[in-house]
Amino acid sequence: MNDPLTIRRLYGRRQGHPLRAQQAALVEETLPALSVPDQGPLDAEMLFGRDMPLAIEIGFGKGEHMGWQAANAPxxxxxxxxxxxxxxxxxxxxxxxxxxxNVRLHLGDALEVLERLPDATLDRAWLLHPDPWPKARHAKRRFMNPGPIGLLARKMKPGGEFRFGTDHPVYVRWAMMVMAGVPQFEWLVEGPKDFLVRPDDWPETRYEAKARAKGHEVWYMKYRRTDANS
Ligand SMILES: C[S@@+](CC[C@H](N)C(=O)[O-])C[C@H]1O[C@@H](n2cnc3c(N)ncnc32)[C@H](O)[C@@H]1O
Incomplete structure (x- = not known):
């Protein structure tokens, strides 16, 4: 199944408790200028006013990891x-x-953005602790599925790097199966430490910290976009 539309419906929460006045003001005052435009093709020129390499983080949670990466790659x-x-x-x-x-934000589904990027545009991509949807009957809701991952592969430049992290044993097995079926991604691994030890340039996310606090193992997977086209 190669159709990214299989997870077109967003199943997670969109809003928790009401925003405090200060938070609402921050959203109103700063989000419009930083938002990805609602329609039309997207590229670095239209997003940032100049040509530059592009990266995407899918489901950034509270944004700590993205903030760190953006600060370290201006x-x-x-x-x-x-x-x-x-x-x-x-x-x-x-x-x-x-x-x-060097950050633009989309309040919504990452697929909406991916679809509007030209092919072979992204240098880096992250999918960190995606919602696990552990029940088999909900497996189609996982971002890690051939449709969304095939779309991501098309949008990445050959040589670009995709990172995926999870602490969920069902999801990690599923992800390895999905990724093994995508020739456009090569798993960058030589030994167990490559996926068991958090790399220095992979700051801990909120979910990872929660997982570690519960005593969970966390897996850090890095993939390189190959030259393969299908
Ligand atoms: C379990 S949280 C992990 C958040 C963060 N990456 C971390 O590690 O702390 C998964 C996040 O993915 C977001 N999400 C789910 N489906 C998404 C989609 N299709 N596009 C973008 N974000 C999505 C959810 O709203 C949620 O915030």
């Missing part, structure tokens, strides 16, 4: 996608506190 443009409004507030705080000018 010459790369970051597109953060997250439908959860509380998460968006976190990302806006990252942009403000780290004084970032």
């Amino acid at each position: 010459e790369m443009g970051f597109i953060g996608c997250e439908p959860f409004l509380d998460g968006m507030v976190g990302a806006l705080m990252q942009v403000r506190d780290r004084n970032l000018s």
Whole structure:
């Protein structure tokens, strides 16, 4: 099944508790200028006003990881996608506190953004602790499925790097199966430490911290976009 539309419906929460006045003001005052435009093709020029390498984070949660990456790669443009409004507030705080000018934000489904990027555009992509949907009957809701991952593969440049992290044993097995079926991605692994030890340039996300606090193992997977086209 290669249709990204299989997860077109967003199943997670979009809003938790109502925003506090200060948070609502941050959203109103800063999100419009940083938002990915609603329609039309997307590229670095239209998002950042100049040509630059592009990266995407799918489901950035509260945005700490994206904030760190964007601060450490000021010459790369970051597109953060997250439908959860509380998460968006976190990302806006990252942009403000780290004084970032290389981040654009999409309050919604990452697929909507991916579809509008030209093929072979992205240098980097992250999918960190995606919602696990552990029940087999909900497996189609997982972002890690041939449709969405095939779309991501098309949008990545050969040589680009895709990182995926999870602490969920069902999801990690499923992900390895899905990724093994995508020749456009080569797993960058030589031994167990490559997926068991968090790389220095992979800051801990909120979900990872929660997982570690519960004593869970966490898996860190890196993939390189190959030259293969199908
Ligand atoms: C379990 S949380 C992990 C958040 C963060 N990556 C972390 O590691 O702390 C998964 C996040 O993915 C978001 N999400 C789910 N489906 C998505 C989609 N199709 N596009 C973008 N974000 C999505 C959810 O709203 C949620 O915030």
